[in-house]
Amino acid sequence: MHSPELSRHDTATAGDTLARHLHTQAGAFLRSLRLHSESGADTAGAAEAARALRSSARRISGSLSTFRPLLDPDWADTLRGELGWLSATLALEHSCTSRMVRLLDALSRLSGTSAVPRARVEPAPPGEEPAPGGGTAARRGGALTVGAARAGALLERRLTLARTRAHSAALGALGSSRFHAVADSVALLASELPLAPAAAGPADEVLGMLADVTERRLLDAVAELPLGRAAHPYNAEALVNGLAADPAAEQQDAPWHEVRRLLRLHRYAREAVRPGDDPVLCHAGLVLDHHREAAEASEAAASAARTPRIAPATAYALGVLHADQRHEVEAARFAFQQEWRHATAAVPAP
Amino acid sequence: MHSPELSRHDTATAGDTLARHLHTQAGAFLRSLRLHSESGADTAGAAEAARALRSSARRISGSLSTFRPLLDPDWADTLRGELGWLSATLALEHSCTSRMVRLLDALSRLSGTSAVPRARVEPAPPGEEPAPGGGTAARRGGALTVGAARAGALLERRLTLARTRAHSAALGALGSSRFHAVADSVALLASELPLAPAAAGPADEVLGMLADVTERRLLDAVAELPLGRAAHPYNAEALVNGLAADPAAEQQDAPWHEVRRLLRLHRYAREAVRPGDDPVLCHAGLVLDHHREAAEASEAAASAARTPRIAPATAYALGVLHADQRHEVEAARFAFQQEWRHATAAVPAP
Numbered sequence: 266m267h268s269p270e271l272s273r274h275d276t277a278t279a280g281d282t283l284a285r286h287l288h289t290q291a292g293a294f295l296r297s298l299r300l301h302s303e304s305g306a307d308t309a310g311a312a313e314a315a316r317a318l319r320s321s322a323r324r325i326s327g328s329l330s331t332f333r334p335l336l337d338p339d340w341a342d343t344l345r346g347e348l349g350w351l352s353a354t355l356a357l358e359h360s361c362t363s364r365m366v367r368l369l370d371a372l373s374r375l376s377g378t379s380a381v382p383r384a385r386v387e388p389a390p391p392g393e394e395p396a397p398g399g400g401t402a403a404r405r406g407g408a409l410t411v412g413a414a415r416a417g418a419l420l421e422r423r424l425t426l427a428r429t430r431a432h433s434a435a436l437g438a439l440g441s442s443r444f445h446a447v448a449d450s451v452a453l454l455a456s457e458l459p460l461a462p463a464a465a466g467p468a469d470e471v472l473g474m475l476a477d478v479t480e481r482r483l484l485d486a487v488a489e490l491p492l493g494r495a496a497h498p499y500n501a502e503a504l505v506n507g508l509a510a511d512p513a514a515e516q517q518d519a520p521w522h523e524v525r526r527l528l529r530l531h532r533y534a535r536e537a538v539r540p541g542d543d544p545v546l547c548h549a550g551l552v553l554d555h556h557r558e559a560a561e562a563s564e565a566a567a568s569a570a571r572t573p574r575i576a577p578a579t580a581y582a583l584g585v586l587h588a589d590q591r592h593e594v595e596a597a598r599f600a601f602q603q604e605w606r607h608a609t610a611a612v613p614a615p
Numbered sequence: 616m617h618s619p620e621l622s623r624h625d626t627a628t629a630g631d632t633l634a635r636h637l638h639t640q641a642g643a644f645l646r647s648l649r650l651h652s653e654s655g656a657d658t659a660g661a662a663e664a665a666r667a668l669r670s671s672a673r674r675i676s677g678s679l680s681t682f683r684p685l686l687d688p689d690w691a692d693t694l695r696g697e698l699g700w701l702s703a704t705l706a707l708e709h710s711c712t713s714r715m716v717r718l719l720d721a722l723s724r725l726s727g728t729s730a731v732p733r734a735r736v737e738p739a740p741p742g743e744e745p746a747p748g749g750g751t752a753a754r755r756g757g758a759l760t761v762g763a764a765r766a767g768a769l770l771e772r773r774l775t776l777a778r779t780r781a782h783s784a785a786l787g788a789l790g791s792s793r794f795h796a797v798a799d800s801v802a803l804l805a806s807e808l809p810l811a812p813a814a815a816g817p818a819d820e821v822l823g824m825l826a827d828v829t830e831r832r833l834l835d836a837v838a839e840l841p842l843g844r845a846a847h848p849y850n851a852e853a854l855v856n857g858l859a860a861d862p863a864a865e866q867q868d869a870p871w872h873e874v875r876r877l878l879r880l881h882r883y884a885r886e887a888v889r890p891g892d893d894p895v896l897c898h899a900g901l902v903l904d905h906h907r908e909a910a911e912a913s914e915a916a917a918s919a920a921r922t923p924r925i926a927p928a929t930a931y932a933l934g935v936l937h938a939d940q941r942h943e944v945e946a947a948r949f950a951f952q953q954e955w956r957h958a959t960a961a962v963p964a965p
Contacts, residue, residue, distance in 0.1 A: 374851070377859040413858040498848030499946030501724070507935055508763040509727040570931045580927035581920045584934020585857055592942055596849030 280464030288455030412578030563590035630814030638805030677883035762928030913940035
C-alpha cells in the first residue's frame with residue numbers, strides 16, 4: 266500500500282537507521298517508565314504511563330520482528346519474548362477496564378437507560394477489594410429489568426475482580442528482577458545493538474525491502490478474510506455457532522485478530538522507514554481493535570452466564586448481551602471491509 | 616408511485632367497475648371456501664385453501680376501505696369488520712406455524728446444526744394434543760448445547776399448543792353462524808352492492824382518485840419512518856430497549872407495521888384500478904412481512920423466557936435468540952429502505 270520512498274538518510278546504513286529508530290523508541294519506553302514510577306497515587310497518570318509503556322514495548326518488539334534479518338536473531342527473539350510478556354501483563358488491567366465499560370454501556374443501551382451516568386471504572390487502588398454485589402449497575406434500578414441489573418452487577422463483580430488481580434500482577438511485574446532486566450536491555454538498545462552483516466547495506470533499500478515483506482504478509486492475510494461476505498450487512502455470520510457447544514466462534518474470529526496484529530506490525534514498520542502515520546491504516550486498526558474488544562466482551566458475557574446458580578432472568582440478559590456484542594463484531598467486519606476497500610481504491614497496491 | 620392510467624372501462628361508472636372487481640374477489644373467496652370444506656384430512660390442502668380465503672378476505676376488505684366513499688358506509692364498515700375478524704382468526708394458526716419454523720431454524724443456525732432436518736411443522740390433526748417435551752428440537756442433540764435444545768423444546772411446546780388452539784378456533788369460526796353470514800354477504804357483493812351517489816361518476820377518474828388517496832397515506836407514513844437511520848447498517852436501533860422493563864420495542868415497531876398495512880392497501884387499490892402486480896411494491900411488502908414475523912418471533916422468545924422455573928441455560932439461549940430476531944428486524948428495515956429508495960428512484964413520485 267506504499268511505494269518505498271527515499272528517506273532522508275540517503276547515505277546511512279540500514280543498521281544506523283534502525284539503531285536511530287530503536288533509540289527513539291527506547292527513549293519513549295524509559296520516559297514512560299519514569300512517569301509510571303513517579304505517578305504514585307495518581308491512578309489516571311499511572312494508567313496513561315502504562316499505556317505509553319505498552320505502546321513503546323510493542324513498537325520495539327515490532328521493529329525487532331520486521332528487521333530481524335539485520336540483527337543477532339537469538340538476541341532479538343529473546344528481547345521480543347520479554348517485551349511480549351511485559352505488554353501482555355500490562356495490557357490485562359486496561360482490557361478488563363474497557364471490557365467492563367463496554368458491557369455496562371451496552372446493558373444501559375439495551376435497557377434504554379443510556380442517560381444514566383457511566384459506572385465507576387477507574388482502577389481500584391491496590392489492596393482495595395471492591396465490595397461484591399455493591400456494583401453501580403445493581404444500584405441503577407429505574408427502567409432496568411431485574412435481569413439486566415443483576416447481569417450488570419455480576420459482570421461488574423467478575424471484571425472488577427479480574428482487574429484487581431491484573432493490577433496486582435502488573436505492579437508485581439514492574440517490581441520484578443525480570444522487568445529490570447528488560448528495562449536494562451532496552452536502555453542498551455541504541456548503543457549496543459547487536460547487528461547482523463546485512464545491516465551494512467544501504468538504509469533505504471534494505472529497510473524498505475523488509476517493511477515490504479511485512480506489508481505483503483498483511484495483504485495476504487487480508488486476502489484470506491471473507492470480505493465479500495462482510496460487505497453484506499446483516500449477514501448474521503458473527504452469531505453463527507453463538508449457541509454451539511464447541512467454541513467455533515473463536516475460530517472465525519482468529520483470522521481477523523491476525524490481520525489486526527499484522528496491520529499494527531505494518532504500521533510500525535512504516536513508521537521506522539518513513540515517519541508519520543497513515544490515517545487510513547490507523548482507522549482500519551481502530552476498527553479491528555473494536556472487533557477484538559467486542560469479541561472478548563461477548564465471551565465475557567457467555568462466560569458469566571455459566572456462573573452456577575444464577576437466576577434465569579440474569580442468564581437471559583447475558584444472552585441478549587452476548588448476541589449484541591457478536592453483532593458489534595459483525596459491524597466491525599463490515600466497517601473494516603469498507604475502510605479497506607476505500608484504502609485500496611485510494612492507493613494502488615504495490 | 617403511479618400515474619393514473621386510463622383503464623379499459625372508459626365509459627363505465629365507478630360503481631360498475633368496483634362491482635366487477637368485487638365480483639372477481641368474491642368468486643375467489645367462495646372458491647377457496649369450497650376447497651377448504653372439501654380438503655378433509657388433506658392438511659396441506661386445507662392450509663392452502665385457508666391462505667387463499669384470507670387473501671380474498673383481505674382484498675375485499677381493502678376495496679371496501681379504499682372505495683368506501685362509493686358505498687353505503689355503514690354496510691361497508693360492518694362487512695369490513697366481519698372480514699377482519701375472519702382473516703385474524705384464520706391467520707393465527709399460520710402465524711404460529713411460521714413463527715415456530717423461524718425460531719427453530721434460528722436455533723439451528725445459532726447452534727451450527729443447520730444441516731439437521733427441519734422440525735415437524737404441519738398442523739396437528741384436530742384433537743391430537745402434541746406430547747409435551749417430545750419436540751423435535753429436544754431430540755436433536757448433537758452439537759446443540761443443552762440450553763439451545765431446551766429452548767427449542769420449550770418454544771415448540773408453547774407454539775404447538777398455541778397452534779392447536781388457533782386451529783380449533785379457526786374450525787369453530789368456519790362452522791359458526793357468524794361465518795355463514797359473512798359468506799352470504801360476500802356472495803351477494805356483486806349483485807346487490809349498496810352504492811353511494813358518487814359511484815355514478817366515471818370509473819377511471821373516481822377510482823383513480825380514491826386509489827391515489829390510499830397511495831398518499833402510504834407515502835406520508837413512509838415519510839415518517841426513520842429511513843435515514845435504517846440506511847446505516849448495524850445501527851443497533853432494533854435492540855435498543857431490548858432489556859427495558861416497559862415494552863418500548865413494540866412502540867418502535869408500530870410505524871413499520873402500519874406502513875406494511877398501508878402498502879398492502881395500496882397494492883390492492885392498484886389491482887382494482889389496473890390489474891397486475893408491481894414487483895417492487897410486492898417485494899417491499901415481503902420485506903415488511905419479514906419485519907413483522909421477526910418482531911413477533913423475538914417477542915415469543917422473550918415471552919418463553921418468562922416461563923417460571925426454567926434453567927438458566929434455557930433462558931440464556933432464549934436471550935440470544937431474542938437478540939438475533941431483533942437484528943433480523945433491523946435487517947428488514949435496512950432492506951426496506953433500500954427497496955424504497957430503489958422504487959422511488961425508478962418511478963418519480965406523483
